[in-house]
Amino acid sequence: MARLLTSLVVLSVHCAATLAFSVSSSPSQTVNGIGASGAWWPNDVYQFPDSVREQVAELLFGQSGAGLTSYRYNIGAGGSGVSNPTRAPQTFYVSPGQYNWSADAAGVYFLQKAAQANVPQLTAFINSAPPAMTSNGRACGGNLVDGQIQAFAQYITDVIAHFRDEGIHFTHVSPMNEPDDTFGSCGQEGMQVTPQQRANVVNTLRTTLDNAGLQSVGIMADESSSTGNFLPEASQWLPQVRKGALAAVSHHQYGFNNDATVAQLGSTGRSLSGVDTWFTEICCFTAASSSQKSNPAAALTYGAAYEPTMVGALQLGQLVYQSFTQAQDAHFDFWTALSNEIGCSPLNNPSCVTTANTNGWNDGLIYYDSSFASNRNTAVYQTKRLFLMKHLAQFIWLGSTRFGVSGLPSNVVGMAFKSSSSQSTPIGSARASLILMNMGTSATSVTPSQAGLGNFAGGAVTSSSTDWQTFGASSSVSLPGLSITTLLFN
Numbered sequence: 001m002a003r004l005l006t007s008l009v010v011l012s013v014h015c016a017a018t019l020a021f022s023v024s025s026s027p028s029q030t031v032n033g034i035g036a037s038g039a040w041w042p043n044d045v046y047q048f049p050d051s052v053r054e055q056v057a058e059l060l061f062g063q064s065g066a067g068l069t070s071y072r073y074n075i076g077a078g079g080s081g082v083s084n085p086t087r088a089p090q091t092f093y094v095s096p097g098q099y100n101w102s103a104d105a106a107g108v109y110f111l112q113k114a115a116q117a118n119v120p121q122l123t124a125f126i127n128s129a130p131p132a133m134t135s136n137g138r139a140c141g142g143n144l145v146d147g148q149i150q151a152f153a154q155y156i157t158d159v160i161a162h163f164r165d166e167g168i169h170f171t172h173v174s175p176m177n178e179p180d181d182t183f184g185s186c187g188q189e190g191m192q193v194t195p196q197q198r199a200n201v202v203n204t205l206r207t208t209l210d211n212a213g214l215q216s217v218g219i220m221a222d223e224s225s226s227t228g229n230f231l232p233e234a235s236q237w238l239p240q241v242r243k244g245a246l247a248a249v250s251h252h253q254y255g256f257n258n259d260a261t262v263a264q265l266g267s268t269g270r271s272l273s274g275v276d277t278w279f280t281e282i283c284c285f286t287a288a289s290s291s292q293k294s295n296p297a298a299a300l301t302y303g304a305a306y307e308p309t310m311v312g313a314l315q316l317g318q319l320v321y322q323s324f325t326q327a328q329d330a331h332f333d334f335w336t337a338l339s340n341e342i343g344c345s346p347l348n349n350p351s352c353v354t355t356a357n358t359n360g361w362n363d364g365l366i367y368y369d370s371s372f373a374s375n376r377n378t379a380v381y382q383t384k385r386l387f388l389m390k391h392l393a394q395f396i397w398l399g400s401t402r403f404g405v406s407g408l409p410s411n412v413v414g415m416a417f418k419s420s421s422s423q424s425t426p427i428g429s430a431r432a433s434l435i436l437m438n439m440g441t442s443a444t445s446v447t448p449s450q451a452g453l454g455n456f457a458g459g460a461v462t463s464s465s466t467d468w469q470t471f472g473a474s475s476s477v478s479l480p481g482l483s484i485t486t487l488l489f490n
């Protein structure tokens with residue numbers, strides 16, 4: 001009995017010690033934006049009633065919604081050859097120097113909404129050059145023609161200058177997307193841009209932008225699909241980029257690689273370019289092992305799954321955490337903000353939109369009915385991923401600095417951010433945030449004062465039972481199982 005009592009005492013001391021956490025005093029990277037893209041859903045959602053279009057804009061860009069701080073507008077190439085009409089955006093291009101500014105009313109509508117909401121980072125991105133500049137005369141399956149690089153750069157510049165004249169100021173431009181791939185299956189626009197062409201595209205575009213008075217528009221490249229593309233190719237093009245021509249090295253992470261490889265991507269990108277790395281696209285993740293599909297911390301892979309619950313939100317959270325702590329990216333974008341890949345029919349089974357299935361895809365923050373044209377269902381369905389993005393966008397302020405967090409309860413990962421100025425938030429003013437993701441199914445508590453981030457002012461939580469709930473200050477905060485909680489400090 002005495003021996004048992006002794007071991008219990010030891011155990012409780014051990015538990016108390018493991019619950020103390022700390023925020024590092026060494027600053028990591030500066031973070032500058034959280035967003036998603038406007039491919040290709042505007043082509044559908046533009047056909048919805050005006051009230052729904054307004055609702056979607058508010059959910060993405062408004063302060064009652066996610067308040068995204070980055071939006072990526074897709075400059076379409078007209079979709080020649082593309083089999084899926086939703087993924088065939090109209091093009092402004094008519095012929096060299098001739099443009100049809102009435103084209104792509106759908107995409108431009110949501111771009112204007114983002115600009116009106118003062119989304120601070122607007123990127124224009126390109127999947128394919130106009131067919132006149134590709135090797136096969138289509139918007140998919142070909143290569144960018146060497147002799148057209150100058151015309152391609154001038155076309156992009158003319159589009160950006162047009163929007164500037166309309167009062168829409170792009171902060172960034174991305175002239176190629178996953179350039180290893182010709183996108184020969186033609187399910188979407190795309191073109192190959194060889195590693196030998198990439199620096200030429202960036203350098204030429206820098207000159208045409210500068211000549212048009214668009215020095216403030218930063219160029220990002222090369223939107224590599226994965227570390228498996230980026231790592232062997234980076235040394236073939238980044239050293240040929242003119243100093244000052246590139247604002248960021250943009251990448252995707254469809255290889256779902258391990259931490260060490262992702263860290264190597266970040267350090268390689270920065271050391272070869274001298275600029276930040278940005279994570280600019282991810283979707284379509286599912287647990288690598290189907291037995292792990294309800295585990296938010298499971299190893300992930302590319303594949304079909306519609307996971308609108310906290311599990312899907314925390315799986316994306318896992319990728320964000322890896323991007324910020326391993327690649328040390330300065331920016332994070334999800335892929336398409338909206339998707340119709342629900343994998344079920346909401347009119348036949350209303351509860352299916354909040355239930356995981358393996359027919360749909362994790363490629364939206366908000367979903368809509370793929371049969372809207374025939375069944376007139378223009379409702380939109382929010383996932384818990386939208387609320388993960390709301391934590392990130394509202395509490396990782398532009399220009400804030402990340403600090404590592406260690407010693408958290410098991411299954412909890414955390415990231416701290418400090419701003420040099422006071423920020424207004426739904427909870428009040430704050431200078432620091434601590435975003436905590438509980439990947440476990442049981443609740444656990446933290447003591448906010450241990451963060452050493454200032455006076456605890458309260459926060460917001462997203463869990464299975466609430467999309468978004470704010471709370472005030474207290475000495476201890478319970479983190480529900482499968483939750484995202486942000487603590488704010490002033």
Ligand SMILES: *[C@@H]1O[C@H](CO)[C@@H](O)[C@H](O)[C@H]1NC(C)=O
Nearest residue numbers: 090094100101102103104105
């Ligand atoms: C401009 O684009 C609109 C929308 O696609 C189209 O209806 C119109 O015919 C185009 N005009 C020209 C001159 O190509």
